[in-house]
Amino acid sequence: MGLLDTETGKRRLLTVEIPVIEKYNNGRDPEFRIKLARVGGTLVMTYQLKPVHNIYRLETRLLSSYPTVPPETRVITHLKHCPHLLEGQTLCMWRQGSTRLTSRWDPSRFTSVFAVQAAWRWLACYEIWHETGDWPLPEAK
Amino acid sequence: MTTAHCPLPTKNLFQVGVGSGGMVVLDLLARDPSVSRVSLVEPDDYRPHNVERHLFPRSGVGRLKADLAAEWLKDRRPELEVEVLAVDLTDPAHQGAIEAAVARCDIGVCAVDNEPAKYHFDRLFRAANKPWTLGEVLSGGIGGWVHRFAPGEACYGCVASHLQREAPGDPEAPAPDYSNPGGAVRETTVPATRTSIHAIAALHAVATLDLLAGRDSGFTSALFALRTVDGVFDRAFSPYRFRIPRSASCLICSAGPPASGEDLDAALDQALARLGHD
Numbered sequence A: 001m002g003l004l005d006t007e008t009g010k011r012r013l014l015t016v017e018i019p020v021i022e023k024y025n026n027g028r029d030p031e032f033r034i035k036l037a038r039v040g041g042t043l044v045m046t047y048q049l050k051p052v053h054n055i056y057r058l059e060t061r062l063l064s065s066y067p068t069v070p071p072e073t074r075v076i077t078h079l080k081h082c083p084h085l086l087e088g089q090t091l092c093m094w095r096q097g098s099t100r101l102t103s104r105w106d107p108s109r110f111t112s113v114f115a116v117q118a119a120w121r122w123l124a125c126y127e128i129w130h131e132t133g134d135w136p137l138p139e140a141k
Numbered sequence B: 001m002t003t004a005h006c007p008l009p010t011k012n013l014f015q016v017g018v019g020s021g022g023m024v025v026l027d028l029l030a031r032d033p034s035v036s037r038v039s040l041v042e043p044d045d046y047r048p049h050n051v052e053r054h055l056f057p058r059s060g061v062g063r064l065k066a067d068l069a070a071e072w073l074k075d076r077r078p079e080l081e082v083e084v085l086a087v088d089l090t091d092p093a094h095q096g097a098i099e100a101a102v103a104r105c106d107i108g109v110c111a112v113d114n115e116p117a118k119y120h121f122d123r124l125f126r127a128a129n130k131p132w133t134l135g136e137v138l139s140g141g142i143g144g145w146v147h148r149f150a151p152g153e154a155c156y157g158c159v160a161s162h163l164q165r166e167a168p169g170d171p172e173a174p175a176p177d178y179s180n181p182g183g184a185v186r187e188t189t190v191p192a193t194r195t196s197i198h199a200i201a202a203l204h205a206v207a208t209l210d211l212l213a214g215r216d217s218g219f220t221s222a223l224f225a226l227r228t229v230d231g232v233f234d235r236a237f238s239p240y241r242f243r244i245p246r247s248a249s250c251l252i253c254s255a256g257p258p259a260s261g262e263d264l265d266a267a268l269d270q271a272l273a274r275l276g277h278d
Helices: A007-025 A112-132 B022-030 B065-076 B092-104 B115-128 B156-166 B194-212 B261-276
Strands: A035-039 A042-049 A056-062 A072-075 B011-016 B035-041 B081-085 B107-110 B132-137 B143-149 B221-225 B238-242
Touching: A007 A112, A007 B261, A035 B261, A042 A112, A056 A112, A072 A112, B011 B022, B011 B092, B022 B035, B022 B065, B022 B107, B022 B194, B035 B065, B035 B092, B065 B081, B081 B092, B092 B115, B107 B115, B107 B194, B115 B132, B115 B156, B132 B194, B143 B156, B143 B194, B194 B221
Parallel strands: B011 B035, B011 B107, B035 B081, B107 B132
Antiparallel strands: A035 A042, A042 A056, A056 A072, B132 B143, B143 B221, B221 B238
């Protein structure tokens, strides 16, 4: 399924994703709103998050195969190398078969804003890890 | 004098995937006297590593699996009509031919092992208002699933979401190696044995014929444990049945308001323009 080139994909965007992004943006300071851009067959969300002390710039990509495959989120702001960080500062957030509900991407229940909230949680863990050396959430099983 | 009455074969089957499991399902279904026509979608070649678990002979290596499957069927039932679509189910360039084949069929059989193709199959059959079935062998062949989907009932998204929370599944995958983010990822699935594949494929075929005949088997999804596995299955040869309702909040099958293709494009362009500005 192509997110931007099939009726199913466009309908998902118009009836699910865009309304929740607009709801997320509503009343939020402009610099923290999600912005959307079409890049080829991919939809790119750019935004900033401030989980605790610092502001981070992020990018979440909804690939052509979204929502069947989870969105990919990477932090553009430079991070120290840490657990749960993959190549290109991509966040390790989804694990198929995990026993933790929020660690398994579920296209029938989750939206792209869930991925933004998961990134916020990840960054909050990062700031704690940065100060203490301990990642506060256990490894997803 | 009376003569035995045999019903004319009239049923059209649409199947995606003729791998080691899909070919067993197809062989069983196509021998059923009610089936008169089969449409096959399978883009892959038959490779040397397939030989161990497949019905096809080693001499077929290098040829299209779809062509080998068609020959297999014609050899056993020469009167069977077989249509071959050696393409990827999700390829946008072939959706016209695929949708036409789905429109002609009475039932769909999904025998693929990747999630995008399963969701795509689900979308095609919900749009056509046709029933379909899906078979899945668990990693290591410890058991497998058979799912039945009927028009208006739970979609694949409803079922996958429900079962991830309610049912046992594959054994745990290993944790990623964060010290080597670009490194190779360890294999998280173990190939199933041929006996496990055939056992689940046979159950998949039985469930398909049941659905084709309009019988209610009393389940949406059935899980069969073939082996005892700590933390997954307490006993071998145990069935688990699940009647899964359609979820009103499912983001896959809860349809939005109808609109034409042009309206969707215009609405999407407007939304992207709105969300693209500072």
